[in-house]
Amino acid sequence: MSKAALLLIVCLGFTALGFTGGYIKGIELQGFPIIRFHMTLEGKIGDAAMTLYEDDREVKIEYVEVKSLRESPSADIVFLIDNSRSISGFETLIREKSSELLQLLIQNKIDFTIAVIGFSDVINTVSFPKTSAASSLSHLNPFTSDPYLILETVSRAVLFNGNHPSKPFEMIAMAAGMPFREKATKMIILFSDECPVESLINPELYRALGPFLAEKKISLSIFYDFHRQSFYWDYYKRLAESSGGHFLDLNESLLFLPVLAGLSEEKMELWVWFRSQQTAFDTKVHRVQFKDRNKTPLFAPYDYRFPEEWTYLRLNTITATPFMVERGAPVFVKVCYYPYSEDTRIVFDTGQGFTLVERYEEAEALLLAPDKPGSYRIPVTVSRGKESLDGCVVVHVN
Structure with a gap:
């Protein structure tokens, strides 16, 4: 059983037998890491809704997956x-x-x-x-x-x-x-x-x-x-x-x-993906905990810190939309990298005939295609301090 959106699982009276942390692909959306936590719960079903808190601040749950560990009672x-x-x-x-x-x-x-x-x-x-x-x-x-x-x-x-x-x-x-x-x-x-x-x-x-x-x-x-x-x-x-x-x-x-x-006693495993309020450069210990509507803790808290490799700059994808255009047509180029940081610089190389029209945020740009047909590379450099990564995207001009 899988559920997206908010975690509204009835579980008043559950006892957390296990609560371990992890992450999936080091994903970042809009600058904040997506963290996955795993829990094993056992107890009686009641009528309370769980809300996840990180450092006493409510966080957005992106996805929930639930698996029952016992046969029908x-x-x-x-x-x-x-x-x-x-x-x-x-x-x-x-x-x-x-x-x-x-x-x-x-x-x-x-x-x-x-x-x-x-x-x-x-x-x-x-x-x-x-x-x-x-x-x-x-x-x-x-x-x-x-x-x-x-x-x-x-x-x-x-x-x-x-x-x-x-x-x-x-x-x-x-x-x-x-x-x-x-x-x-x-x-x-x-x-x-x-x-x-x-x-x-x-x-x-x-x-x-x-x-x-x-x-x-x-x-x-x-x-x-x-x-x-x-x-x-x-x-x-x-x-x-x-x-x-x-x-x-x-x-x-x-x-x-x-x-x-x-x-309705039950034992189940939960995988909870939530959007952290911290940046991946953060090296502090953070605490997550489920609470009810009255902000009363339902389980013992779990302390975690981001994986050490998250501090290294990584280039995820470079996309061009559309990637096949007419001569002189606009092309929207977007760079996805992680971990997000305001200190990161991105350079779009327009040396092959593209014209820079406008920058949207740091990682997005609107370009105009060259006047001659052909396949063109748009080199991109992502740098932060002494770290630098190069990539490119290919656009076909008709």
């Missing part, structure tokens, strides 16, 4: 639908947000499967509490990657017909015993609009859930109706955050974005 997710009658009031919201999550998973090329635990005896749904023990799930595999089946199952689980006491911690324990794939990111998402009845809470189970989820490497996110204040918010919040998950408002419009960020 995989994720196994279990949806838990609480059993309160009022949860049906969130049917549309939960279905819409589930659909959004599916779209994001597909767009980000995540290999996913989703299971649903609720109170509806439908295909690919584990019915709770009829299946009351996690051990009884060892021969079940309710995970599916079919978006239509997932959405249908979610809807039916929300619109259950029953009045069971709320036992979310038992549901979480059951979900943790599901047949997750070994290398997949494991996630449990609980939808709830009320807290459990205090007399029905098993304190031993609650205390055991945190270590159990950590052992299984499962993150728990709980989406709760924040309009209902409850003492048990702290129970939910502590359990979710200790597992690396989230405790969020069920009414929140961006419900699943934090969840997607947790799924």
Whole structure:
């Protein structure tokens, strides 16, 4: 994947594992060197844009090339639908947000499967509490990657017909015993609009859930109706955050974005070409660093200096436009050299019959062709101090 223009890669939370500097052909555009830097990044995708700074001054990025270093991430997710009658009031919201999550998973090329635990005896749904023990799930595999089946199952689980006491911690324990794939990111998402009845809470189970989820490497996110204040918010919040998950408002419009960020761990290489604000004669050490919109550093800085050979004068190209002209016609001659310096002098030799009309900057000139047909050389001398380089361009006069 290659991207030109500005570096607007979402990468909040990345850690720079490697950051090495180099250059391509010693290129200079408009007097400033084009530098290439290489980075290896690993972390979680978020929503920040990176801006490159050189010596605390923003620099222009000319080109970016990105290469992923890992296969498409995989994720196994279990949806838990609480059993309160009022949860049906969130049917549309939960279905819409589930659909959004599916779209994001597909767009980000995540290999996913989703299971649903609720109170509806439908295909690919584990019915709770009829299946009351996690051990009884060892021969079940309710995970599916079919978006239509997932959405249908979610809807039916929300619109259950029953009045069971709320036992979310038992549901979480059951979900943790599901047949997750070994290398997949494991996630449990609980939808709830009320807290459990205090007399029905098993304190031993609650205390055991945190270590159990950590052992299984499962993150728990709980989406709760924040309009209902409850003492048990702290129970939910502590359990979710200790597992690396989230405790969020069920009414929140961006419900699943934090969840997607947790799924999108990535490792990639970046090659960044940027236009330095220094001239190639500069021998000082300079510092480059990526920062976010608030100018907060995202990674450790990288210190560099220009290669030593950049101090030597080099002649790149001499061009004539057009190179085939009529007698007496104008010819535009341009010299490209590096490194750029205001001390450099360029002489256009018009001894073979060309007439100098005008100089544009130091390295460009407008000439008139001789009156006689033939092939003519336009010698050019580029000098700086004791250094001097000779070159020429050939123009054909008809």
